Amino acid sequence: MDLKHVFEQVDGILTRYPQKEAALLPTLHLIQQLEGYLSQESIAAVSTHLNVPLVRIEQVISFYSLFRRKPVGRYLVQLCTNISCSLLGADRLLDRLEALLGIKVGQTTPDGLFTLETVECLGSCGTAPVVQINDVYYENLDEDRLQAIITSLREKMKP
Numbered sequence: 442m443d444l445k446h447v448f449e450q451v452d453g454i455l456t457r458y459p460q461k462e463a464a465l466l467p468t469l470h471l472i473q474q475l476e477g478y479l480s481q482e483s484i485a486a487v488s489t490h491l492n493v494p495l496v497r498i499e500q501v502i503s504f505y506s507l508f509r510r511k512p513v514g515r516y517l518v519q520l521c522t523n524i525s526c527s528l529l530g531a532d533r534l535l536d537r538l539e540a541l542l543g544i545k546v547g548q549t550t551p552d553g554l555f556t557l558e559t560v561e562c563l564g565s566c567g568t569a570p571v572v573q574i575n576d577v578y579y580e581n582l583d584e585d586r587l588q589a590i591i592t593s594l595r596e597k598m599k600p
C-alpha cells in the first residue's frame with residue numbers, strides 16, 4: 442500500500458464528513474501504520490489532499506504522543522514503566538534491555554532492528570511486567586525471558 446491507497450481510503454471516510462479536516466487523525470494513523478512514522482513529505486501530501494495548513498497538522502502531531510516523526514526500527518520495543526510493572530521489576534528490565542540492545546530509551550540500534558521506548562500502562566497490569574514488541578505483548582517477564590525474546594528476534598532477522 443502506498444500513499445495513493447491511503448488517500449483512496451481517506452476519500453471514503455470523507456464522504457461521511459462535511460469538513461475534510463475531520464479525516465486528519467485517521468489519515469495520519471493510516472500513514473504511520475504504512476510507513477512507521479510521519480515524514481515531512483507525507484505530512485505535506487496530507488496538507489495538500491485535505492487542504493489543512495501544515496502548521497495545523499504539526500500541532501495535531503505534537504499533541505498526540507502516539508505519532509512519530511522519526512523512523513523506528515523493525516522491532517519497536519515498548520516497555521511499560523507504570524506502577525504495577527515498576528513494582529515488579531520494570532527498572533531492572535529496562536537496564537537489561539539497554540544493555541542487550543546497546544542503546545538508551547528513545548534510540549534505534551545502528552542496524553535498524555530495534556527501537557526502545559518506555560510507555561505508560563499497557564492495560565495488562567495483572568500480568569506485569571509487560572513489554573510490547575510491535576503488536577505482540579510479552580507478559581510476566583523476567584530478565585532471562587526478555588533476553589531470550591530479544592535473541593530470538595535477532596535470530597529471525599539473520600539472512
Ligand code: FES
Nearest residue numbers: 521526563565566
Ligand atoms: S502498569 Fe504495566 S501494564 Fe499496567
